[in-house]
Amino acid sequence: IVRIIMLPLVPLLLVLACDSPDGSLLQVPRLPCSLLQLWDGTAFLVVLGWCLLQCALYLLPTGTVAEGTPLNSGKRLKYNLNGVQAYLASMGLVALAYAAGLDLTIVPERYLQLLVSAILLGAIVSLLLYIKSFSAPITELVPEGNTG
Structure with missing residues (x-):
């Protein structure tokens, strides 16, 4: 459980350390603002939109298709390998978007809020998938410790 909590904090600590005047990783970095200022609804929508775009691109029939680890039923799930595309x-x-005049300065201006939004979205999706796994039939699960 320590890894589950600490792992998402590593990028946050690295960003805060790089923002500090001395850039030292040996000192615990301080938050540049209050915890409420780390939340930004616009940043969350940008991260959510970007993730939905990546989900849509994954569904495109480009690249090769690979088969996953055999499930208890013997069936193998198929995965699109189209990361380059x-x-x-x-x-x-x-x-x-840049050529059309869309303001892309949200990335450097709100990178800390974007990072917090990505961590939050990752935690939400992970929790939902974990909960959903309990309703899956046993034949649709990979044996424990054998995920490839």
Whole structure:
């Protein structure tokens, strides 16, 4: 449980350490603002939109398809391996957004809020998937400790 709590805090601590005047990792960095200022609804919507875009790009029929670890039923799930195509499409969309005059300064201006939003969204999705796993039939699960 320590890893579950501490792992998402590592990028946050690194960003805060890099923001400090001396840039030292040996001192515990201080938050530059109150905890309430770390939450930004716009930043959360940007992170959510970006994740939904990546989900949509994953569904595109590009790249190769790989089979996963056998389930208890013997069936194998299929996975699209289209990360390079998704990356190129993402960067193309960012370039189009910039060319269209969309304000992309939210990234450098609110990077701390974007990071907190990404950590929060990751925790929410992880918790929902964990809860959903209890309703899956046993034949649809991979044997414990054998996830590939």
